[in-house]
Amino acid sequence: MSAVNKSVEDGAAFSSKVIRIVFVVLLLDLLGFTLILPLLPSILDHYAQTEDGVYQSLQSVVDWFRQAVGIPLEKKYNSVLFGGLIGSLFSLLQFLSSPVTGALSDRHGRRPLLILTTLGLMSSYAVWAVSRSFSMFLLFRVIGGICKGNVSLCTAIVADLPCPKARNRGMAMIGIAxxxxxxxxxxxxxxxxxxxxxxxxxxxxxxALLALAFSAADLLFIWLMLPETLPKDIKVSSSGCGDSSDLLSPLSLFHFAAVSRTKDPPSRDRMQALRVLGLVYFCYLFLFSGLEFTLSFLTHQRFQFTSMQQGKMFFFIGVIMALIQGGYARRIKPGSHIKAVRMAIITLIPAFILIGLSWNVTMLYIGLALYSFGESSVNLPPGSAHQKGTVMGILRSLGALARALGPVVSSSVYWIAGAQACFLITSASFVIPLTLLNIARRLKEE
Incomplete structure (x- = not known):
């Protein structure tokens, strides 16, 4: 009995160590990733003012399209459209790379893939630091989009932990990060x-140099501290990447084909649940990411927010999210996740209506508080017992596909119809994921 207790204690100590390491790894990664968020509107304005050749070429295409469809001239909205296209490019590359990264981590282990993706992120930040043209800025986003697999890999590492309580604690720490x-x-x-x-x-x-430093520190920390969490027997029995179409075809991703065609696939009920949750997650992120991406452009144009004011806005959002995740979200009972997600999406509808109609900063921040509650209460669906890296990679890829389509659609509506119409139309469309959630709840009851 003492040997069993010692084994349990060793497992708990190992899980606690891994959770602490994952928290630091993900925090360093996110600190580097989020540095650009308040700067993007100013960066695009910078390239417009310097009359960069590539930027001007894209501007001429936008002007041609505007004249062809008869849209009134609003130069200030062009940066919104450019921002949406850049955000969509980044997410499209994540869509292509996330399932492959997840599948490779199931075959070769989490640690080697995490080192590889971090090296790629370091190279992208190095390109950003030396960039002086719009084409170099685009190259930085391309490299970053291909290599941004750290979130799904860290989630898979936590899912590898043997104890359910440790996994729940690990997911909570990911939310805090x-x-x-x-x-x-x-x-x-x-x-x-x-x-x-x-x-x-x-x-x-x-x-940019600070982002590079965060990424370098992240790589060093992974190299020195992170153990491999994927069990050897699962690593050996993994089928690898399988059919590439299962990982790159949107239809196959929605059907989780890469998981269902393994030697030991999940049960039929589990596969059905994965597919419904994947569809809910995609629809939610498609709508949410579009409005999330245009938010900084709205405040930049309507309230003339500087980069520092943008930073303070994101700080406010982050503080509210931390309070919600530390209090309400962590107390959600295991059987109540669908109900909690439904409440979060319902909250986002008035949040974005208030933001879209806001005529003063007070009204804007009331909407942002509701927005923060909704965002912090919607969590990524958990992975299956096997092929965790593949499942997380597919879910991350579906989210990336939604984030690839959402910003370009939202910024196009913003560009054509204006900010208010963009936020109001998209807010009303949240009824779609709500309907899908009701279907998922009925399937669960059956």
Whole structure:
């Protein structure tokens, strides 16, 4: 009996160590990733003012399309459309790379893939730091989109832990890492951008170098501290990447074909639940990501927010999210997740209506408080017992596909019809994931 107790204690100690390491790894990754968030509107304005050749070429295409469809001239909305296209490009590349990264981690282990993706992120931040043209900025986003697999890999690492309580605690720590990253990162980006201006450098150079430093520290920490969590027997029995169409075809991803065609697939009920939750997750993120991406452009244009004011806005959002996740979200009972997600989506409808109609900063921040509650209460569905990396990779890829389509659709509506129409139309469309959630609840009851 003492040997059994010792084994349990060793497993608990190992799980606690892994959770702490994953928290630091993900926090460093998110701090580097979020530095750019308050700067993007100013970066696009910078390239417009410097008359960059690539930017001007894209501008001419936008102007041609505007004239062809008879849209009134609104130069200030062009940056919104460009921002949506850049955000969609980044997410499209994540859509292509996430399931492959997840499947490879099932075959070769989490640690090697995490080291590889972090090296890729370091190279992307290095390109951003030396970029002086819009084409180099686009290259930075392309490399970053391909290599941004750390979130799904960290989630898979937590899912590898043997104890359900440890897995739940690990998922909570991932949520806290997101809250801290999105609270501190944007504010740091805005602060160091101001400092970069005072030294005579391009305003985004210091944030880019800081992102590179965070990524380098992340790589060193992974190399020295992170153990491999994928059991050897599962690693050996993994089928690898399988049919590439299962990982890259949207239809196959929605059907979770890469999981169902394994030697030991989940049960039929489990597969049905995965497919419904995948569809809910996609629809929710498609709508949410579009409005999330246009938020900084709305505040930049309507309220003339500077980069520092944008950073403070993200800080406010992060603090509210941390309070919700530390209090309400962590107390959601295992059987009540669908109900909690439904409540979160319902909350997002008035949140985005208030933001879209806001005529003063007070009204805007009331909407942002509701927005923060909704965002912090919607969690990524958990993985299956086997092929965790593949399942998480597919879910992350479906989310990336939604984030690839959402910003470009939302920014196009913003560009054509204006901010209010964009936020009101999309808010009304949240009835779609709500309907799907009701279907999922009925399936669960059956």
């Amino acid at each position: 997101f809250s801290v990253g999105f609270t501190v990162g944007p504010l740091m980006g805005a602060y160091f951008a101001i400092g970069s201006r005072t030294t005579g450098n391009v305003f985004y150079q210091t944030p």
